[in-house]
Amino acid sequence: AQEQAVIFIIFGGSGDLAHRKLYPALFKLYTKGYLRQHFAVIGTARRPWSHEYFRQTVSESVANDLGDQAQVASFVQHFYYQSHDVKDANHYVALKKLAQQLNQQYQAQNNQIFYMAIAPQFFGTVAQHVNSEGLLNPDGFNRLVIEKPFGKDLTTARALNDSISATFKEEQIYRIDHYLGKEMIQALPILRFTNPVLEAVWNCHYISNIQITLAEALGVGERAGYYESAGALRDMIQNHALQILALLAMERPTEFTSQAVHQQKEQLFAQLHHYTLSEVDHNFVRGQYDVDRRGYQTAYREADNVPDDSLTETFVAGRIFVDTPRWHNVPFYVRTGKRLRQKATRIDIVFQPETNNIFANYHKQKILPRPTVLTIAIEPRQGLCLTVNGTNPGLGLRNSLQPLSFRQSDGSLANSQEAYEKLLIDILQGDQTNFTNWIEQAYTWQFIDIIRQRWDQITPDFPNYRSNTFGPSKSDQLLAQLGHEWIFGT
Numbered sequence: 001a002q003e004q005a006v007i008f009i010i011f012g013g014s015g016d017l018a019h020r021k022l023y024p025a026l027f028k029l030y031t032k033g034y035l036r037q038h039f040a041v042i043g044t045a046r047r048p049w050s051h052e053y054f055r056q057t058v059s060e061s062v063a064n065d066l067g068d069q070a071q072v073a074s075f076v077q078h079f080y081y082q083s084h085d086v087k088d089a090n091h092y093v094a095l096k097k098l099a100q101q102l103n104q105q106y107q108a109q110n111n112q113i114f115y116m117a118i119a120p121q122f123f124g125t126v127a128q129h130v131n132s133e134g135l136l137n138p139d140g141f142n143r144l145v146i147e148k149p150f151g152k153d154l155t156t157a158r159a160l161n162d163s164i165s166a167t168f169k170e171e172q173i174y175r176i177d178h179y180l181g182k183e184m185i186q187a188l189p190i191l192r193f194t195n196p197v198l199e200a201v202w203n204c205h206y207i208s209n210i211q212i213t214l215a216e217a218l219g220v221g222e223r224a225g226y227y228e229s230a231g232a233l234r235d236m237i238q239n240h241a242l243q244i245l246a247l248l249a250m251e252r253p254t255e256f257t258s259q260a261v262h263q264q265k266e267q268l269f270a271q272l273h274h275y276t277l278s279e280v281d282h283n284f285v286r287g288q289y290d291v292d293r294r295g296y297q298t299a300y301r302e303a304d305n306v307p308d309d310s311l312t313e314t315f316v317a318g319r320i321f322v323d324t325p326r327w328h329n330v331p332f333y334v335r336t337g338k339r340l341r342q343k344a345t346r347i348d349i350v351f352q353p354e355t356n357n358i359f360a361n362y363h364k365q366k367i368l369p370r371p372t373v374l375t376i377a378i379e380p381r382q383g384l385c386l387t388v389n390g391t392n393p394g395l396g397l398r399n400s401l402q403p404l405s406f407r408q409s410d411g412s413l414a415n416s417q418e419a420y421e422k423l424l425i426d427i428l429q430g431d432q433t434n435f436t437n438w439i440e441q442a443y444t445w446q447f448i449d450i451i452r453q454r455w456d457q458i459t460p461d462f463p464n465y466r467s468n469t470f471g472p473s474k475s476d477q478l479l480a481q482l483g484h485e486w487i488f489g490t
Ligand code: BG6
Pocket: 178, 216, 235, 345
């Protein structure tokens, strides 16, 4: 790998995200040579830690990874700690001094990555000070990395965007949607645009409906503080599900560059069909989990910091239309939920059924062709499966569904890169393809806000699904309305 010289400044460097995701990923980059000599990481947070103590916490968070102890020890020598109050201008002066000194010491070529691993309400304050205290280095690159949630509706997202874009230009901003770092999601453009046999049928003439399932087995855990103000619609659909939808539905980019891909995604999002408020009721279903049938798993309302009468949804299923000729009348079903029967992130593309059944009267047997399905398994397995009508050996002619299936072996999965690792490499290399941009955020919030607005008008009857199921029965009815059914888990 090509080494990249850079100083990382991580706001929230003592936090959970940094330790769970960021440091292990940076360590991977170090073992693979993307980071070698010419880099340093400054962690900032309020508590008064020493460099030494900080390094110790970082070693602990990467210790589970393969690397040998000597390598961990040399890696953490690149880490520095700066106690920092995001509101105190003087602290930025100190930070700048440290960054300059490390830039010299490590010959980091004036490149800087500002990583906001803090609550979004502070993004604006930090960005503003980075500007006013002159932390941007005009002689190298300056990149800003931010995590979700990117606002909670269009208005708050715009305010957030304005607050950072006074300091950073769009081409310097990397908004993380970690689903875009997943291998099988990155594989979608390859699948679509390097296989003419698939490209030829990727439209309403051959596809009946598309199902995007982001099922989780876990409950809300300890994140109720955030989740109560978000809910599944904002937490999973506005970002992850719609980003996947865009990669499946967008028109062919002229070439595979960030600019060309974003251009197509923006256009696609602009063509999401907007429902009227009352149409939302027929097209979107929400749910909240209850105990499971045997009473082992507790209800959402029993979780820590969740009020007894919480109306927060932990499940969403929806039908989305895209107003383009390619997708005329093709429903995109999206579904996500917590406490579902199993963790499964997958896409099922259901092709049109054969309407001219020449076997209808064959020897008085019923030969009913089933729709062909292309399944893209994202997690926990990675693979592709095309399910077709075939026959089994034996007497008579019968059709049976047969999978033409490929699954990544455990051996090859051992080489797979974690989403964060992939995304960090992109940031180092200045590639924004796998990040979301402001226009996409604006369009997706516009779409989501209508659903949210309708839901806020009506009190749902929660809880309405048991843990360890696939959600409320209304989710099945949503598909049945148009003669469809979930391919996975009903
Ligand atoms: C996050 C959501 O964006 O994605 C979480 O905030 C959710 O609520 C998580 O659990 C799921 O991610 P993954 O990679 O485990 O599917």
